[in-house]
Amino acid sequence: ILNVEQSPQSLHVQEGDSTNFTCSFPSSNFYALHWYRWETAKSPEALFVMTLNGDEKKKGRISATLNTKEGYSYLYIKGSQPEDSATYLCAPKWNTNAGKSTFGDGTTLTVKP
Amino acid sequence: DTGVSQNPRHKITKRGQNVTFRCDPISEHNRLYWYRQTLGQGPEFLTYFQNEAQLEKSRLLSDRFSAERPKGSFSTLEIQRTEQGDSAMYLCASGRGVDNYGYTFGSGTRLTVV
Numbered sequence: 148i149l150n151v152e153q154s155p156q157s158l159h160v161q162e163g164d165s166t167n168f169t170c171s172f173p174s175s176n177f178y179a180l181h182w183y184r185w186e187t188a189k190s191p192e193a194l195f196v197m198t199l200n201g202d203e204k205k206k207g208r209i210s211a212t213l214n215t216k217e218g219y220s221y222l223y224i225k226g227s228q229p230e231d232s233a234t235y236l237c238a239p240k241w242n243t244n245a246g247k248s249t250f251g252d253g254t255t256l257t258v259k260p
Numbered sequence: 261d262t263g264v265s266q267n268p269r270h271k272i273t274k275r276g277q278n279v280t281f282r283c284d285p286i287s288e289h290n291r292l293y294w295y296r297q298t299l300g301q302g303p304e305f306l307t308y309f310q311n312e313a314q315l316e317k318s319r320l321l322s323d324r325f326s327a328e329r330p331k332g333s334f335s336t337l338e339i340q341r342t343e344q345g346d347s348a349m350y351l352c353a354s355g356r357g358v359d360n361y362g363y364t365f366g367s368g369t370r371l372t373v374v
Contacts, residue, residue: 193361193363227294247308252301
């Protein structure tokens with residue numbers, strides 16, 4: 148079983164704070180990694196797909212980086228807003244089975260006004 | 261296209277009963293996935309299809325679970341002789357064969373076994 152670890156498990160910040168979380172995964176045979184945002188009572192929504200070592204992706208105030216050699220990805224949120232409150236899931240894939248994603252347990256972010 | 265649709269949204273059943281869930285994916289997506297999620301955990305892979313072919317089924321899945329996608333469109337997930345440990349959110353997702361788009365998830369079916 149390929150282990151995907153996300154930290155921290157939960158995070159409480161004040162509106163306007165910047166924050167970041169980590170996804171760690173086995174680096175051998177890495178294929179691609181997706182980040183998803185899952186808001187309460189909604190469906191998980193894809194944020195980014197990352198494939199190359201050194202990839203950086205950005206969408207508004209949210210950005211992500213990828214290190215495939217050491218097996219980690221960071222997600223950053225600049226100037227957190229209450230609407231950023233959600234669980235953020237990372238989901239890597241490996242060449243040995245690129246047909247499916249393996250999800251971490253997520254980081255739950257709560258942004259207080 | 262209205263996205264991925266799952267029915268029912270909620271299901272309460274007695275232990276030992278059979279249940280069936282349905283997923284209607286985005287029409288142009290050839291891949292369909294089933295995941296299960298319990299409180300505090302990430303989605304756990306159950307099975308996936310490419311068109312009508314079931315390409316993989318999790319080894320963690322007991323024989324009580326079966327999934328079909330008969331015409332390569334909608335899919336059903338059946339759980340026979342439900343147990344309390346089956347209580348979870350069952351998520352369906354669809355996607356294309358390329359990775360750049362990720363999955364599109366449905367809203368899930370919340371199963372409670374009493």
